[in-house]
Structure formats: C-alpha cells, structure tokens
Amino acid sequence: MEEIDIKNLDKEKFKIQVLSAPEGLKVIIAGSIEINNAEDLIVNYFEYLHNAILARRLQKIELDITKLLFINSTGISALVKWFSLLPQLPPEQFYKIEIIYNVNVIWQKNSLYVLKKIAENNLHLVEIKL
Numbered sequence: 001m002e003e004i005d006i007k008n009l010d011k012e013k014f015k016i017q018v019l020s021a022p023e024g025l026k027v028i029i030a031g032s033i034e035i036n037n038a039e040d041l042i043v044n045y046f047e048y049l050h051n052a053i054l055a056r057r058l059q060k061i062e063l064d065i066t067k068l069l070f071i072n073s074t075g076i077s078a079l080v081k082w083f084s085l086l087p088q089l090p091p092e093q094f095y096k097i098e099i100i101y102n103v104n105v106i107w108q109k110n111s112l113y114v115l116k117k118i119a120e121n122n123l124h125l126v127e128i129k130l
Contacts, residue, residue, distance in 0.1 A: 004018060004019065004020045004025070006018040006025070006049065006052045007048070009041075009042075009045045011031075011035070011041075013031050013032045013033070013034060013035065014029065014030065014031030014032055014033045014068070015028075015029070015030050015031055016028070016029050016045065016049075017030075018049070021060075021062055023059070023060040024053075024058040024059060024060040024061050024062070024095070025053065025058060025060075025061050025062070026061075026062040026064060027049065027061060027062065027063050027064065028064045028067070029063070029064070029065050029067075029068045030067035030068060031067070031068065031069070032068075032069050032070040032071075033068070033070065033071045033072060033074070033075035034070055034071075034072045034075075035072075035074070036072075036074065042074065042075060042078035043077075043078045043081050043082075045078075046078055046079070046081065046082035047081075047082070049082075050082055050085055053095055054089075054093050054095075057093075058095055059094070059095050059096065060095065060096050060098065061095060061096070061097045061098070062097075062098050062100060063097050063098065063099045063100065064100045065099065065100065065101050065102075065108060066100055066101060066102040066105075066128060066130055067102075068105070068108070069105060070107065071107060076111065076115075079115060080115065080118060083097075083115060083118040083119045083122070083123065084118055084119070086118075086119035086121075086122040086123070087118075087119050087121070087122065094122070095122065096122055096123070096124060097119075097122060097123050097124070098124045098126055099112060099116075099123060099124065099125050099126065100126045100128060101125065101126070101127060101128070102128060102129065102130045103127045103128065103129050104129055104130060112125055113125070
C-alpha cells in the first residue's frame with residue numbers, strides 16, 4: 001500500500017496515516033489519543049477525511065485501530081461526529097467503514113459495539129488478536 005494525496009495527522013502521541021487500498025483507503029490510527037482541548041483538531045481532521053472520501057467517490061474504508069492503545073472522550077467524540085455523518089449520506093455517496101480492532105485492547109472491545117449503533121449500515125467490525 002502506498003500513501004496518497006490525503007494528508008496524514010502526526011502528533012506527539014498519536015498518528016493517523018492514510019494509504020491507498022485495493023477497494024478504497026486504509027486509515028491507520030496508532031498511539032494514544034489523550035490530549036485535552038484537541039477536539040477541534042481531531043474533528044476537523046475526520047471531517048477533512050470524510051470530505052476527501054466523498055470527493056473520490058470511495059465506497060470502502062479500512063479503519064485499522066489495532067495499535068490505538070488509548071483514546072479519551074475527546075477522541076471518542078470525534079469518532080461519533082464522523083460516524084454520525086454516514087447515515088445522512090444519499091445513496092450515491094454511501095460508503096462503508098470496516099473497523100479492524102484488537103480484542104486485547106480493553107477500550108476497543110468495550111466501546112466499538114456501542115459506536116457501531118451510530119451507523120449500523122455503514123460500520124462493520126473485524127476483531128483480531130494481537
């Protein structure tokens with residue numbers, strides 16, 4: 001997989017990397033999102049990513065969070081805002097997000113099934129053990 005012309009977000013404790021994938025994009029979030037007062041940064045990045053997906057008419061996104069060890073309420077809120085955009089899309093802009101998560105990371109196991117309810121038709125969970 002190779003990087004594409006969508007900007008990555010690289011901060012001290014976490015990184016969001018966007019790569020091309022056979023059917024769309026692979027978005028990798030790694031590290032620990034635990035910074036306060038960063039909601040605008042993360043929300044704006046996910047909005048930018050969402051708009052880039054729509055502009056490219058992509059239909060499948062792999063969201064790999066297997067190496068995202070911690071996420072605070074700010075980060076969860078940013079994901080909620082992104083995922084909340086999905087059910088509102090017209091059929092021609094519909095896209096799915098396949099969330100690949102690590103069952104051994106407690107927050108992932110406990111939170112993702114609740115987050116999935118925001119956009120059940122758009123979100124698919126893939127459990128792996130690392």
